[in-house]
Amino acid sequence: MGREVAESCLDGVVMEMVSAYCSRFYAAKPELAAGRIEAIGFQVGHQLSERYTMDRPRFSDHLEAIKFICKDFWSELFKKQIDNLKTNHRGTFVLQDNHFPWLTRVSLDPSMESTDATESDSASLGDTAAQTTTMLLYFPCGIIRGALTNLGITCAVSADMSNLPACSFVVRIKT
Amino acid sequence: MIVCVAVVGHQNNPLYLQSFTEADDALKLHHVVHCSLDVIDERVNNPKRNAPTLNETFLGLLYPTENYKVYGYLTNTKVKFLMVTTDLDVKDADARNFFRKFHAAYVDAVSNPFHVPGKKIASRSFGARVSTIVKSFGSGTTV
Numbered sequence: 001m002g003r004e005v006a007e008s009c010l011d012g013v014v015m016e017m018v019s020a021y022c023s024r025f026y027a028a029k030p031e032l033a034a035g036r037i038e039a040i041g042f043q044v045g046h047q048l049s050e051r052y053t054m055d056r057p058r059f060s061d062h063l064e065a066i067k068f069i070c071k072d073f074w075s076e077l078f079k080k081q082i083d084n085l086k087t088n089h090r091g092t093f094v095l096q097d098n099h100f101p102w103l104t105r106v107s108l109d110p111s112m113e114s115t116d117a118t119e120s121d122s123a124s125l126g127d128t129a130a131q132t133t134t135m136l137l138y139f140p141c142g143i144i145r146g147a148l149t150n151l152g153i154t155c156a157v158s159a160d161m162s163n164l165p166a167c168s169f170v171v172r173i174k175t
Numbered sequence: 176m177i178v179c180v181a182v183v184g185h186q187n188n189p190l191y192l193q194s195f196t197e198a199d200d201a202l203k204l205h206h207v208v209h210c211s212l213d214v215i216d217e218r219v220n221n222p223k224r225n226a227p228t229l230n231e232t233f234l235g236l237l238y239p240t241e242n243y244k245v246y247g248y249l250t251n252t253k254v255k256f257l258m259v260t261t262d263l264d265v266k267d268a269d270a271r272n273f274f275r276k277f278h279a280a281y282v283d284a285v286s287n288p289f290h291v292p293g294k295k296i297a298s299r300s301f302g303a304r305v306s307t308i309v310k311s312f313g314s315g316t317t318v
Contacts, residue, residue: 047286053251054278150252152185 014102018136030131034138041142042149049147052076062173065151066093073147084168091173095144098166102140106133106164137161144169177260177273177309178243179204182281184293185253187212191296195309204243208257211237211245215255218247233271248274256281260312273312280304 018037026033052073059065070082074097084096106129137159145157154174161167179201182191192208194201214237234247237257244265248256256277258270284290284301 043288043292046292050250050252050254050285051282054282056251058249058251152253 011102014139015136018132018139022132022135030135034135037135037138038142038145041139042146045143045146045148046150047146048077048143049073049150053151059151062091062153063087065148065153066095066171068151069144069147070095077143091175093171093173094168095171096166096168100140100165100167102136103133103161103165103167106136133161133164134159137167141169144171176262177258177312179208179257179259180277180305180309181205181208181257181259182296183208183212183255183257188293189295190254191301191305193302193305195306204259207240207243207245207259211247211257212255214245215247215249219249233274235267235270246270246274248278250278254281269312273308276308277305280308 017040021033021037022030026036053068056068056072059068066085066087070085074080074082078101080097080099080101082095083098084094086094086096141157141159145155148155148157148171156172156174158170158172159167160170176195178196179192179194181189181193184190192205194204196204215234218234218237234249237245237247239245243259243261246258246260246265248258250256256274258273258277280301281296283304284296284298285292287298290296290298
């Protein structure tokens with residue numbers, strides 16, 4: 001019924017989109033690039049949540065919706081579920097993924113960079129890679145925010161990547 | 176025979192409104208759809224204690240007027256589908272089947288990257304799909 005595409009193509013498109021926005025469209029203004037990437041993720045999440053909630057009964061509260069994101073939504077997107085969900089029961093949720101598929105090929109070790117890098121200082125090399133990874137993570141943040149907004153929950157989502165390839169998404173619900 | 180279908184967004188903004196009769200009472204049908212929105216809000220906000228369908232998407236018969244029956248369906252994203260029919264006996268399964276197909280068509284229309292969420296659905300293929308679904312309603316065919 002639907003046409004299929006190789007997963008590596010999707011990975012390639014996402015990486016190229018992030019790199020295009022960072023280095024070509026908004027090269028001097030990383031905040032604008034981050035905002036655009038998050039907005040793209042927002043629209044994607046909005047439309048995907050419409051599709052994946054099709055055959056389900058309605059959610060009774062915020063926790064049900066977040067659990068839907070952790071289990072069904074994440075497995076539709078990445079073929080795995082969120083590994084750990086923590087909450088403070090006051091509107092903040094931390095979704096931890098121990099092996100985020102889009103980050104598995106990212107290495108932040110500056111000594112592994114090859115000779116086609118222009119910076120000579122290895123510390124700034126690590127910074128550039130960290131900045132690009134942060135930009136890449138704005139996209140799934142936008143996806144989560146779009147999906148939750150479509151379910152009626154206004155929130156802010158941020159990502160934390162202290163140890164790759166695990167990363168956690170912090171969802172703060174605005175009440 | 177279905178005379179009108181409508182899609183209403185979560186702020187009660189109309190996203191799609193289509194009548195299938197040649198007569199001039201399209202406005203009356205719009206008015207009937209509008210009144211049914213109130214019934215939906217009432218059903219959702221005051222769930223009856225003995226109704227097991229608290230979280231179901233299909234809301235069932237909302238509003239029987241003198242000629243028409245209005246059926247409602249509420250998605251997870253608070254989008255409401257309404258169907259006005261002149262049939263006297265509508266099987267529950269037929270109505271559910273209709274809404275299932277309609278929901279699939281709606282999801283495909285909304286996944287269009289050129290569609291702005293909150294604006295009216297302007298896709299011709301969506302209109303064509305809806306016409307097909309409406310024509311096959313009640314004749315017992317399953318797709």
